[in-house]
Amino acid sequence: xxxxxxxxxxxxxxxxxxxxxxxxxxVLKEFMAVLHKNRQSRILNQVLVQxxxxxxxxxxxxxxxxxxxxxxSDTVRREIEAAAGSAVLLTETVKxxxxxxxxxxxxxxxxxxxxxxxxxxxxxx
Amino acid sequence: xxxxxxxxKKELEGAQADVRIQEVGRVLxxxxxxxxxxxxxxxxxxxxxxxxxxxxxVEGVAFNLEQDSVGAxxxxxxxxxxxxxxxxHSGRILSVRVGQELIGRVVGALGQxxxxxxxxxxxAAKTELYPLERTAPGVTAREPVGTPLHTGIKAIDSMIPxxxxxxxxxxxxxxxxxxxxxxxTIINQKSDTRLTTPVCIYVAIGQKESKVAKIIATFEEAGxxxxxxxxxxxxxxxxxxxxxxxxxxTAIGEYFMEQGKDALIIYDDLSKHAVSYREISLLLRRPPGxxxxxxxxxxxxxxxxxxxxxxNKKRGGGSLTALPIIxxxxxxxxxxxxxxxxxxxxxxxxLESELFNKGxxxxxxPGLSVSRVGGAAQTKAMKKVGGKLRLELAxxxxxxxxxxxxxxxxxxxxxxxxxxxxxxxxxxxPEFEPLPFHYEVVVxxxxxxxxxxxxxxxxxxxxxxxxxxxxxxxxxxxxDAIEKTAELxxxxxxxxxxxxxxxNRVEKI
Numbered sequence: 001x002x003x004x005x006x007x008x009x010x011x012x013x014x015x016x017x018x019x020x021x022x023x024x025x026x027v028l029k030e031f032m033a034v035l036h037k038n039r040q041s042r043i044l045n046q047v048l049v050q051x052x053x054x055x056x057x058x059x060x061x062x063x064x065x066x067x068x069x070x071x072x073s074d075t076v077r078r079e080i081e082a083a084a085g086s087a088v089l090l091t092e093t094v095k096x097x098x099x100x101x102x103x104x105x106x107x108x109x110x111x112x113x114x115x116x117x118x119x120x121x122x123x124x125x
Numbered sequence: 126x127x128x129x130x131x132x133x134k135k136e137l138e139g140a141q142a143d144v145r146i147q148e149v150g151r152v153l154x155x156x157x158x159x160x161x162x163x164x165x166x167x168x169x170x171x172x173x174x175x176x177x178x179x180x181x182x183v184e185g186v187a188f189n190l191e192q193d194s195v196g197a198x199x200x201x202x203x204x205x206x207x208x209x210x211x212x213x214h215s216g217r218i219l220s221v222r223v224g225q226e227l228i229g230r231v232v233g234a235l236g237q238x239x240x241x242x243x244x245x246x247x248x249a250a251k252t253e254l255y256p257l258e259r260t261a262p263g264v265t266a267r268e269p270v271g272t273p274l275h276t277g278i279k280a281i282d283s284m285i286p287x288x289x290x291x292x293x294x295x296x297x298x299x300x301x302x303x304x305x306x307x308x309x310t311i312i313n314q315k316s317d318t319r320l321t322t323p324v325c326i327y328v329a330i331g332q333k334e335s336k337v338a339k340i341i342a343t344f345e346e347a348g349x350x351x352x353x354x355x356x357x358x359x360x361x362x363x364x365x366x367x368x369x370x371x372x373x374x375t376a377i378g379e380y381f382m383e384q385g386k387d388a389l390i391i392y393d394d395l396s397k398h399a400v401s402y403r404e405i406s407l408l409l410r411r412p413p414g415x416x417x418x419x420x421x422x423x424x425x426x427x428x429x430x431x432x433x434x435x436x437n438k439k440r441g442g443g444s445l446t447a448l449p450i451i452x453x454x455x456x457x458x459x460x461x462x463x464x465x466x467x468x469x470x471x472x473x474x475x476l477e478s479e480l481f482n483k484g485x486x487x488x489x490x491p492g493l494s495v496s497r498v499g500g501a502a503q504t505k506a507m508k509k510v511g512g513k514l515r516l517e518l519a520x521x522x523x524x525x526x527x528x529x530x531x532x533x534x535x536x537x538x539x540x541x542x543x544x545x546x547x548x549x550x551x552x553x554x555p556e557f558e559p560l561p562f563h564y565e566v567v568v569x570x571x572x573x574x575x576x577x578x579x580x581x582x583x584x585x586x587x588x589x590x591x592x593x594x595x596x597x598x599x600x601x602x603x604x605d606a607i608e609k610t611a612e613l614x615x616x617x618x619x620x621x622x623x624x625x626x627x628x629n630r631v632e633k634i
Contacts, residue, residue, distance in 0.1 A: 004193060005193055005194075045154060045208075046153055046154075049163050105149065108149075108164055109148060109149065109150070109164045109166065110147075110148060111145075111146070111147050111148070111211070111213070112144060112145070112146050113146075114144045
């Protein structure tokens with residue numbers, strides 16, 4: 001019986017709720033056995049990606065990856081959290097090649113480019 | 126210099142935040158020329174994607190829109206793409222750049238030059254893009270097919286005529302002369318002085334590169350590259366390129382058709398195209414159907430071939446003639462892909478291995494071959510001389526089998542058999558030697574009216590060559606009259622009969 005990755009991810013999330021560390025290990029072992037039995041071990045990668053999405057959604061957390069030309073200040077961090085409207089899982093990377101500003105990748109789906117590099121590139125286009 | 130810097134400073138200082146917001150995806154997995162992407166919720170089918178890799182941008186096309194992921198075919202180097210790479214969608218569909226500059230060039234599946242003669246378009250040239258996927262012209266935009274496209278092959282032009290805007294399938298087993306017919310057709314296009322030479326496009330799908338190189342050399346030798354474009358997606362190219370190659374070539378053909386010109390496109394061959402599409406579909410886990418082909422394998426070819434048409438005067442009067450090639454296995458025309466394409470096209474030219482091995486080349490079976498356009502695509506001259514050919518050959522075939530067992534044949538049967546042998550011999554033709562249609566008319570007229578009856582069967586080929594040389598040297602006005610008028614008027618017939626009688630009196634040229 002085959003299932004799409006999202007179904008596996010949702011089922012795994014529900015199965016892990018309220019379990020101890022030992023319980024979670026047992027659930028994960030059984031989960032792998034079910035994937036193998038259904039001959040869908042190859043979609044594990046996709047299940048993990050979906051699981052992350054389900055986990056964040058259920059916990060009302062938004063994933064925000066920030067690349068900035070210089071380290072973020074606390075003010076900017078607070079502004080990002082306020083703009084997200086919920087708890088934020090913030091990943092910061094410093095990329096001097098952006099020249100100025102920053103880029104944001106929200107929930108792996110929305111890309112906001114407010115970098116100086118893009119602005120300058122557009123000026124010369 | 127300082128003025129430029131000041132202007133730039135003002136721009137940067139006075140700039141409002143110029144924020145770009147776009148939907149992105151991430152690569153989940155990549156391999157075998159396809160990629161699976163998460164995200165990109167708003168992507169459209171057949172939309173161009175851009176993979177941002179460490180080696181630069183690699184393009185792809187969204188092919189499968191699934192609930193949790195997008196399946197895409199990669200149109201660049203798939204080795205450059207890694208799991209986790211960012212993917213954006215461009216808002217454009219896959220297109221190819223078109224223009225007159227393509228004529229005489231050898232290009233790849235995306236229209237990029239591969240002949241080593243430098244860029245196709247100059248920097249100043251206007252960029253005109255034609256989408257690979259396009260709706261075919263509607264019924265009211267079309268006109269019935271009525272102008273001949275002469276292949277230069279006597280058997281085809283007389284019994285299975287092709288018109289400009291028609292789709293005529295060339296079908297047969299491997300090594301039966303399918304590509305040779307296509308090449309002869311292209312070479313012959315410059316010989317018809319009454320009509321404009323169509324732009325010819327030869328699409329090699331999944332062919333050996335050595336074979337394609339040989340074909341290009343043949344075109345160059347015959348002077349055909351002056352009006353031909355070769356588009357190649359060889360066997361070594363990824364399945365995605367072999368899949369898009371015929372669509373790219375059709376887009377190029379449509380460009381010329383919409384300019385009011387005639388174009389000819391040869392798909393060599395669509396069997397390999399179907400296999401490439403099957404490969405992509407199976408890799409993208411689409412449900413397999415009959416023979417593991419995906420369910421829309423018919424639509425793959427029908428939407429391609431429907432774009433070949435003849436447009437009405439209001440739309441410019443141009444045409445796109447298609448000669449798709451299908452390879453059968455052991456002569457089985459009732460297999461899946463052959464029956465699909467037979468039902469789409471306006472006729473087929475069926476080549477048989479048995480005829481080929483017996484020395485009948487081109488190995489056309491006139492009984493199983495048909496042109497649904499028929500006489501509407503023939504000149505009046507050819508209609509007159511070719512009218513009875515098919516019937517006489519059919520009668521000959523029927524009696525030939527019977528005569529193997531019968532010992533005593535009546536005179537009528539013997540005459541039919543002799544006539545059939547002469548006609549069969551007359552219709553043989555070496556490859557890469559297409560004949561202008563007025564020569565075809567003369568030879569077939571001579572054969573059907575008994576002027577070769579006294580010639581031994583093994584001398585007929587040589588004698589018909591001598592006839593053509595004789596007509597060219599001694600009776601050019603008759604040839605010119607047929608060429609110019611495309612008719613056999615009474616005075617032309619009288620002149621032709623006189624010439625043939627004189628020729629028969631001459632032992633050897």
